[in-house]
Each structure stands twice: as C-alpha cells, then as structure tokens.
Amino acid sequence: MILYDYVLSPSCYKVRLLASLLVAGIDLRPVDFHPGAEHHSPEFRALNPAGTIPVLKDAELVLTESGAILTYLAAVNAHEWLGHDDPEMQARVANWLAFSQRLTASAGAARLHDMLGFSGDIDALRVQATDALRELEAAIHARRRRGGIFLAADRPTIADIACFPYAALAPDGGVSLDSYPSIRLWMRAIRALPGFIEMPGIHRLHEQMPEPGPMPDVVRKESA
Amino acid sequence: MIATMQDHWYPVALASKLTRSGRDTLLLAQPIHVRAEASGAPVVTCDGRVLPVLVKFGHVWTSLGTPAGDVFDIPEAHQPGRRLVEVGSVKVRCSPLRAVENFLDIAHFPFVHTDVLGSEPHTEVERYEVEIRDDVNEVWATKVKFFQPQAARSAQGGITTEYMYRVPNPTCSVLYKTCPPRPGEWDVITIFVQPLTETTCEVWPWMALYDDDSTMTQMIHFQQLIFLQDRSILENQLPALLPLDPGQEIPTRADMLSIAYRRWLKRHGYTFGAQLVAA
Amino acid sequence: MSSIWIPVALSQDILSGMAIPAHLPGHDLVVWRSASGRIAAWHDRCPHRGMRLSHGFVRGDFLSCIYHGWRYGENGHCSKIPAHPDLVPPAAIKVPRFDVREKSSVVWVAPTGQAGEPVDYRGFTGFRSLSVNAPADLIARAVEGEERLAGCSVVLLVQALQGRGCNLHVLAAEGYDTAQLDGLSLAIEVLRRRLEQAVAT
Numbered sequence: 001m002i003l004y005d006y007v008l009s010p011s012c013y014k015v016r017l018l019a020s021l022l023v024a025g026i027d028l029r030p031v032d033f034h035p036g037a038e039h040h041s042p043e044f045r046a047l048n049p050a051g052t053i054p055v056l057k058d059a060e061l062v063l064t065e066s067g068a069i070l071t072y073l074a075a076v077n078a079h080e081w082l083g084h085d086d087p088e089m090q091a092r093v094a095n096w097l098a099f100s101q102r103l104t105a106s107a108g109a110a111r112l113h114d115m116l117g118f119s120g121d122i123d124a125l126r127v128q129a130t131d132a133l134r135e136l137e138a139a140i141h142a143r144r145r146r147g148g149i150f151l152a153a154d155r156p157t158i159a160d161i162a163c164f165p166y167a168a169l170a171p172d173g174g175v176s177l178d179s180y181p182s183i184r185l186w187m188r189a190i191r192a193l194p195g196f197i198e199m200p201g202i203h204r205l206h207e208q209m210p211e212p213g214p215m216p217d218v219v220r221k222e223s224a
Numbered sequence: 225m226i227a228t229m230q231d232h233w234y235p236v237a238l239a240s241k242l243t244r245s246g247r248d249t250l251l252l253a254q255p256i257h258v259r260a261e262a263s264g265a266p267v268v269t270c271d272g273r274v275l276p277v278l279v280k281f282g283h284v285w286t287s288l289g290t291p292a293g294d295v296f297d298i299p300e301a302h303q304p305g306r307r308l309v310e311v312g313s314v315k316v317r318c319s320p321l322r323a324v325e326n327f328l329d330i331a332h333f334p335f336v337h338t339d340v341l342g343s344e345p346h347t348e349v350e351r352y353e354v355e356i357r358d359d360v361n362e363v364w365a366t367k368v369k370f371f372q373p374q375a376a377r378s379a380q381g382g383i384t385t386e387y388m389y390r391v392p393n394p395t396c397s398v399l400y401k402t403c404p405p406r407p408g409e410w411d412v413i414t415i416f417v418q419p420l421t422e423t424t425c426e427v428w429p430w431m432a433l434y435d436d437d438s439t440m441t442q443m444i445h446f447q448q449l450i451f452l453q454d455r456s457i458l459e460n461q462l463p464a465l466l467p468l469d470p471g472q473e474i475p476t477r478a479d480m481l482s483i484a485y486r487r488w489l490k491r492h493g494y495t496f497g498a499q500l501v502a503a
Numbered sequence: 504m505s506s507i508w509i510p511v512a513l514s515q516d517i518l519s520g521m522a523i524p525a526h527l528p529g530h531d532l533v534v535w536r537s538a539s540g541r542i543a544a545w546h547d548r549c550p551h552r553g554m555r556l557s558h559g560f561v562r563g564d565f566l567s568c569i570y571h572g573w574r575y576g577e578n579g580h581c582s583k584i585p586a587h588p589d590l591v592p593p594a595a596i597k598v599p600r601f602d603v604r605e606k607s608s609v610v611w612v613a614p615t616g617q618a619g620e621p622v623d624y625r626g627f628t629g630f631r632s633l634s635v636n637a638p639a640d641l642i643a644r645a646v647e648g649e650e651r652l653a654g655c656s657v658v659l660l661v662q663a664l665q666g667r668g669c670n671l672h673v674l675a676a677e678g679y680d681t682a683q684l685d686g687l688s689l690a691i692e693v694l695r696r697r698l699e700q701a702v703a704t
Binding site: 344 | 552
Binding site for chain 2: 172
C-alpha cells in the first residue's frame with residue numbers, strides 16, 4: 001500500500017495515525033504540496049483528478065477520499081475499528097466520516113489561510129469551525145453521559161480518527177479550543193491510545209513517560 | 225555605521241515561485257507588492273515606490289531603507305555537491321524576533337522535537353561559547369553539543385551533534401551542524417524571517433545540505449515537520465513581544481546565546497517586535 | 504451575591520494528570536490536577552520564556568512546561584531545569600498562584616489570601632460548561648431567576664471572559680436519568696442560540 005503523503009496535512013495524518021494504531025505497514029510517497037504544489041501537476045492529477053491528498057494506492061485500487069481510505073485500512077487490518085457491530089453504530093460512523101469534511105472545510109481551510117497563506121474568508125471560516133466544534137462537543141458530552149468518550153462506540157473507531165486531526169489543529173487557524181472540555185478529554189483519550197503518533201502541532205503526551213533520572217553515563221562516553 | 229532595521233534586507237518570496245501577478249504582503253508593517261516582470265526579474269513596490277531588490281539563496285530580498293551592501297553571505301553554501309533546499313514559507317502569529325530566538329535554542333529539543341532532535345533523559349545543555357563579533361556585527365555561538373536521536377533526514381540512529389549558530393541580520397540566522405554522511409563538513413540550515421508586523425511573521429527556512437540519498441521533497445518535509453512543531457510554541461508565549469530588558473524572563477546558562485542576541489538587538493535598536501520596558 | 508470566587512471549570516472536566524487553560528479578569532490561568540488528585544490554579548506563564556503552562560504536562564505531583572520541561576511543584580516553585588540536571592533551581596523561580604476550591608463539583612478561583620468561601624450549591628452537581636458568544640452582563644440578566652430548564656432544576660453560573668463573551672457553567676440537581684439530561688443538554692443549546700441571536704440583532 002502506498003500513501004501519497006504530505007507531512008503537514010491533517011488528512012494524510014489520519015491515514016498515518018490509523019496505520020500506526022493498527023500496526024499496518026504502509027509505504028509513504030511524499031508529495032511536495034508546499035511550496036511545490038505537486039498535487040496540481042499533470043502527473044499527480046492523472047492519479048487523482050481532484051488534485052487532493054491523501055491518495056492510497058493498493059495494486060489496482062486507488063482511493064482519494066480520506067474516509068474511504070480509513071474504511072479500507074480498518075477493513076483489511078482490524079474490523080472492529082469499522083464500528084459495524086449493529087446498524088446504529090454503523091450509521092453513526094458514516095455520519096462522523098461525513099461530518100469530518102465540515103471540519104476540513106472550516107477549521108482546515110482557516111489553518112491553510114493562517115499558516116500557508118491560502119485565500120479564504122477567514123472570519124466566516126472561523127465561525128463555521130466554531131459551529132462544527134460545538135456540535136462535536138455536544139456529541140462527546142452525550143457519550144460521556146453514558147460513560148463513554150469515543151464518538152461512535154465504547155471503543156475508538158475510524159469515526160474518531162476522521163475527526164481528531166482537524167479538531168486538534170483548530171488553533172493553527174486561530175480557532176481556540178479553550179472552551180471545549182469534552183473535546184479536550186476525547187483528544188486526550190485518543191492521544192493515550194497504544195501506537196499513537198503525533199504530527200506537528202499535536203504534542204507527545206509526555207505525561208506517559210516516567211520522569212527521567214540522571215543522564216546515563218554510557219551516553220556521555222559515546223559523545224566523548 | 226550600523227544599519228537600522230529599515231536598512232536591512234528581508235526575504236519576501238521564493239524566486240522560483242514568483243508569478244507575474246505576484247503577491248501582496250507586509251514588511252515591517254508596510255504593505256508591499258512582490259511580482260515577477262516578463263523577464264522573470266523580481267520587482268518589489270511599496271505605495272508606488274520601487275524598492276531595492278536582489279535574489280540570493282533562492283529568495284527575493286528587499287529593503288524599505290538603503291542597504292549598505294549585499295545580503296550577508298554564507299560561503300559554505302557555495303561549495304559543490306550541496307543540495308539547496310527551498311522549504312517555502314510558513315506564517316506564524318509571533319514576534320519575528322521570537323521566531324529567531326527559538327531557532328537559536330537547543331534546550332527545547334527533547335520536549336518539542338521529541339525523538340527527532342532530542343529525547344529525555346538526554347536534556348543537558350553543556351557550556352558553549354558565545355561572542356558578538358564586532359568586526360562583522362554578528363552574533364556567534366560555537367562548540368554547542370547535543371545528543372540527537374535523528375539529527376537529520378540522513379542520520380541513522382542517535383548521535384551527539386555539534387552546532388554553530390550565527391546571527392548576521394536581526395531576523396535571520398544560520399546554523400552549521402554536524403553532517404552525518406560527511407564528517408568534517410557542516411550542513412547549513414537557515415531561518416530567514418520576514419517581519420510582517422511586530423507580532424506576526426513569515427518564516428522562510430532554507431538549507432544547503434550534503435545528502436545524496438533523500439529526495440528533495442523528503443528534505444523539505446523533514447524541515448517543515450521540525451519548524452511546525454515550533455509554531456504552536458511560538459504562538460503561545462507571553463508577552464507576544466520579545467522582552468529585551470532583564471527581569472521579565474529567567475535565563476540560564478543554556479540561554480547564553482539568547483542573552484547575547486537580545487543584548488545585540490537592544491544595542492543596535494533592532495526593536496521591531498521587541499519590548500523594552502517590562503510591562 | 505457578588506463573590507470574589509470565580510467559577511472557571513467543572514471538576515469532572517479536569518482529570519488527574521491534566522492541565523487546562525482558564526481565565527480570571529486580567530489573568531490567564533493554568534488549572535491542573537496532580538496524579539494524586541490535588542488541584543491548583545497558577546499564572547499561565549512559565550517564568551523562563553513565557554510559554555503557556557496550560558500546554559504543559561503533569562507527571563506525579565509536578566507540572567512541567569512543554570517548551571523546556573521546567574518542572575514546578577505544588578507550591579509553584581521550580582524544582583528541576585532539565586537543561587541543567589545537576590542544578591538546584593533558585594527559590595526565586597516560582598509561578599504565581601491563586602486560591603482554588605472545589606465545591607458542588609465546580610472549580611472556583613480567587614486571588615490568594617481572600618477571606619470567605621465560594622457558594623456551596625448543595626444537592627447540585629456540575630453538568631456542562633459551554634462558551635456563549637455574548638457579553639456576560641447580558642447573559643447574567645437573561646438567565647437570572649432561571650431555575651428550571653427542560654424540567655430540570657438547575658444553577659447557571661456565568662463567567663465573564665475578557666473580550667471573548669463568557670462561559671456558562673450549568674449545574675443540575677442530582678438524580679436525573681440520561682433521558683432527562685439529554686433534554687437538559689438540548690435546552691442549554693437552545694438557550695445559547697437564543698442569547699447569541701439576541702446579541703446579533
């Protein structure tokens with residue numbers, strides 16, 4: 001499996017993150033999204049006419065939507081991440097995969113505007129991002145009232161992975177996360193999953209590491 | 225005579241990416257327009273006035289004032305065999321001076337660039353040497369050493385890396401770093417900062433590396449990964465302006481370079497993005 | 504009715520080992536809970552390089568800054584500087600603290616050394632905190648005397664945020680079932696929309 005990848009893309013990160021959580025091997029093919037705009041090149045658009053990343057290629061299968069890629073990775077590697085236990089859960093997952101596009105179009109676009117200088121009505125994008133985050137917050141609180149924290153089940157599913165990156169990186173686009181206590185707890189639960197990996201803007205959960213003692217002598221010798 | 229901040233050169237575009245329609249941007253809070261002529265030559269204007277312009281290290285440089293000479297040089301960057309990496313720009317909501325100061329800091333590596341440029345328990349910063357070289361009006365730090373799990377794209381496993389830092393211009397810095405595939409040579413990693421306002425900037429990293437294995441895109445991604453890990457730090461420092469007077473922040477021996485940088489900024493009145501009296 | 508104690512969060516939203524940002528008039532705060540469950544409210548600023556401590560991490564009974572790992576104990580004193588592992592940090596390096604109390608599962612903060620205790624709403628427990636994009640005084644007037652929402656007995660605490668609207672902390676009487684609380688959550692969303700529309704027009 002080859003992932004056409006950009007290190008700063010939250011949508012590509014969804015795929016890398018799920019692959020890491022599932023211990024599924026994928027090969028990365030870096031795309032020079034910025035500053036090279038390689039995703040607009042004729043060669044790339046022959047692969048994906050929409051000119052978007054990520055793209056997952058597995059033999060003859062070419063997937064260009066992150067939700068479909070997450071679904072495929074889970075279906076191949078770890079069925080329980082699909083959240084297909086019953087019709088209700090399955091529908092919830094589908095709803096969150098679609099919802100995640102609202103986060104991409106709002107918080108994600110605000111981030112590209114503020115960080116990489118893309119055009120956009122930044123005030124309108126932030127209002128839309130706030131609307132989407134409020135909806136997410138209310139939904140997670142409803143899960144908490146039932147003793148859960150993840151979006152679609154009592155365990156993490158691809159629904160959580162689809163929504164996590166753009167929510168967590170909202171501050172990159174000038175959208176504060178200060179007033180979303182349930183989102184904060186949900187993000188923390190995701191960051192604490194075994195196999196979790198970061199992307200720039202999302203820090204390691206250093207609290208999971210033990211407080212280190214003195215520097216081991218062996219390293220000092222190596223450096224001499 | 226020491227140039228004021230107005231008289232320095234600043235990066236405002238990648239020469240290779242400049243278009244005829246160009247782009248509107250800011251320099252020291254002044255609106256400017258950067259574009260390419262039909263010949264490809266860059267033109268920078270400010271309120272109808274044509275500004276001085278030159279191309280160096282892949283970037284278009286300009287100045288609002290009267291620069292005394294060329295953009296500072298990096299002689300090592302001209303050595304044959306180096307790969308010149310245009311990383312592109314990233315905007316940050318922070319003082320341009322804070323962006324440079326963060327670049328001069330190694331003590332944050334284990335916490336912000338975890339498992340790449342540093343990792344616990346290897347957090348100690350040993351004593352290094354700092355000087356302000358008055359003959360060239362530059363700040364230098366030498367004999368900086370730090371243990372790094374993956375110092376560069378080309379590094380295999382952890383090594384103790386040696387660094388030299390150089391500040392030749394109030395918003396630019398050059399880092400010379402142990403070159404994993406070619407012992408005895410230094411990789412050149414720079415940060416060129418375009419001051420937009422006192423609390424916002426556009427950062428243009430650029431590199432001249434010995435690396436025959438990585439693709440250009442891989443090298444760009446490695447540097448973007450590193451810099452974007454810093455961005456969320458830079459946007460959350462208080463106050464937003466860099467305090468030049470002692471008292472508001474507490475430096476330690478690991479911060480000797482930052483202390484020298486602040487002293488140098490204050491001495492020359494390079495205060496766009498700085499705070500002089502503790503608020 | 505005015506009190507120096509400001510409600511900044513609900514206890515349930517700050518787990519052991521977590522640090523969150525919060526606000527008092529004129530001050531940004533970090534509120535954090537140690538592994539052993541002790542809560543603290545400090546200036547949200549590391550004295551070293553001004554980084555917000557609310558981005559930091561908790562290990563045991565210490566809060567560390569995310570930037571350089573400077574570690575602070577419960578009294579706000581710096582106990583470790585990782586760049587100099589053998590150095591005992593000078594006692595002068597400390598983060599200013601605020602007084603903090605947990606009552607009715609609400610986290611209350613006040614400047615240190617003030618007399619008095621926050622109100623104890625016996626029989627109520629924290630339900631939801633949410634931000635409202637409208638001035639606090641307007642919200643306070645609008646919800647004054649509002650003791651029931653969606654059939655639930657509630658206490659509404661309004662926390663002003665400078666230039667950023669306000670937070671509404673909703674306490675509900677103990678003992679409601681999930682269906683009743685679902686109704687309450689919807690009613691709070693309706694209330695927020697109504698308040699924000701009133702400001703917009």
